[in-house]
Amino acid sequence: MHEFMKPIKSSPTSSTSIINSMASQHYHELLLSTLLFLFISLSTQSHETLVFPVRKDPTTLQYITGIYQRTPLVPVKLLVDIGSGFMWVNCDNHYISSSYRPAQCNSKECALAESMTCNTCNGSPGPNCNNNTCGLFPENSIINLSTTGDVIDDVVLFRSIHGNFATVPHFLFSCGGNNLMEGLASGVDGAVGFGRTKIGIPTQLSSVFNIHPQFALCLSSSPSSNGFVFVGNGGNYKLAPGIDVSSSLMRTPLIINPVSTGGVSFEGETSSEYFIGVSSIKIDGKAVKINTTLLEIDDEGVGGTKISTVTPFTSVETSIYKSVTRVFIKAAEAKKMKSVAPVKPFKACFSSESIKSTRVGPDVPIIDLVFGSEDVYWRVFGANSMVEVKEKGVVCLGLVDGGLSPRTSIVIGGHQLENNFLEFDLATSVLRFSSSLLFRQTTCANFYFGAKP
Structure with missing residues (x-):
């Protein structure tokens, strides 16, 4: 099980307001400023349910979420693709991080990713240009285009439904490139996959946070309101006015x-x-x-x-x-x-x-x-x-x-x-x-x- 840090609890009024703002025009700024004083460590025996706010893009009709990633943390907007087997991020677009780490061929990380390739690179070293690194095939499902990409791990920040934040310092994903950006909503820099693989979001977070391998999807029809993806133990999903949807x-x-x-x-x-x-x-x-x-x-x-x-x-x-x-x-x-x-x-x-x-x-x-x-x-x-x-x-x-x-x-x-x-x-x-x-x-x-x- 990976080590990770545990966040502090949010203020009484921020639990709802932060999550409703994450997919709005200013959610990156709001969340980043909040993180400056909301960061503590979370027990490795946490049974939290984690949450991804999801917003419908009115132009493309794509469903978009946001995470924080890298060192230092930066906001990343991602396409929600529940069938994709892993998360991929465009590493050609100014991917700068002091904490990323390539997955070396024949390592346990490559076995977990079920990679069948070992990549080399003759260009300038970077997140998507490494030698002796296993690879996957990130796919833009909007235009049905796949390319090869290195498997790497880096810091990713997640939040729970109770207002807590937590980091996973070694979250596995694949690098994509600029050629995979076609057709994606404005500002989107990759895709987050909830598919049934060992490094899909539900299974990977299940291992890290000791939570049940499941996720719940509830999409809003309005581009001005958030829907959500919940990952973890589930149950007691409360909807106004006092409805337990489960x-x-x-x-x-x-x-x-x-x-x-x-x-x-x-x-x-x-x-x-x-x-x-x-x-x-x-x-x-x-x-x-x-x-x-x-x-x-x-x-x-x-x-x-x-x-x-x-x-x-x-x-x-x-x-x-x-x-x-x-x-x-x-x-x-x-x-x-x-x-x-x-x-x-x-x-x-x-x-x-x-x-x-x-x-x-x-x-x-x-x-x-x-x-x-x-x-x-x-x-x-x-x-x-x-x-x-x-x-x-x-x-x-x-x-x-x-x-x-x-x-x-x-x-x-x-x-x-x-x-x-x-x-x-x-x-x-x-x-x-x-x-x-x-x-x-x-x-x-x-x-x-x-x-x-």
Whole structure:
């Protein structure tokens, strides 16, 4: 277990205010100034739940978080990619630190990273230019580009839901380069991966902080409000007004895809992404006729359903997409919804004036993703199924055609995840999930961070 320092507790009023400001325009300055007087050490037997504030970028629709890293500490904005197997940071962009350390080939750090390469470099020595250093393949999942990068460790700062801060002096990650910056939101300098690997965020922090290997995801739909990722022991997630969101969650197994879905992979490598066993789709209680073999993962790792924070809208294989859209439009007609011209990338669009509003968004046909047993389903209400587009007075079914032969048949995207609570338990390989929190008259922006009970 790595040694690490323990922070002091924040002032009574800073626990909520700091976390709500971290993803705002000035959160770096606020947090950095706070650190000047909030730093003490944390017991190595800590059972804290750690928290990553997440903000939706309005231009790219990407979900962004921030950490502090290096010596001296600097703020780093990162893309939230729950399926990526590790954190990577652009080391070409003025990465200056007195505490970084390359992982030497055949070391325990390289074994932990499951690296299959040993790198050399003929350029100027630096974080991403070392000899006899093992490597990984950081990937920009927005543009599906992978490159090689050294494995290094450095100081990273994390915070708990109770207002504490702690450092990990030897946090393992990979270096990326400037060529991986294309398509990322402004100011973003890498990605933070919560995938199921030994150096993914949940597993690595589980080892360091002696916490349960799990994380919970709750994305806000508003670019002006934080959502959160919680890592650790979980339970008692408090939402205003006094709601314990973890008290009534459905459960379904997390499925391991036996073939890696990463941009670069090796024989026998499993996927670090999170797949779930959707067995059928219903719209207003009526089963949609689809080729159910597409919902299964074959021996080549093709098919199935996965959850993604880097896909803005749920992507569906063409034949499933056509069937779902056809049944949805028919059900919409029964509700007197008026169809209008499609707006790319969507194909089923309607006049918003013909749709009533409800607590859970537009009053449109309900979509259920069913898991094996008919009693376990993920219910998608109008707030998550419909998208307001640039054309005034038009809303569209927020699904996109994923093509005839996609690697994964259904990719559940960010819009469908917003204001839903998902808890990924890596120890038991179980997903616990809510439907829309709007149904409970609350949102992912309303988490309460109080003192320890």
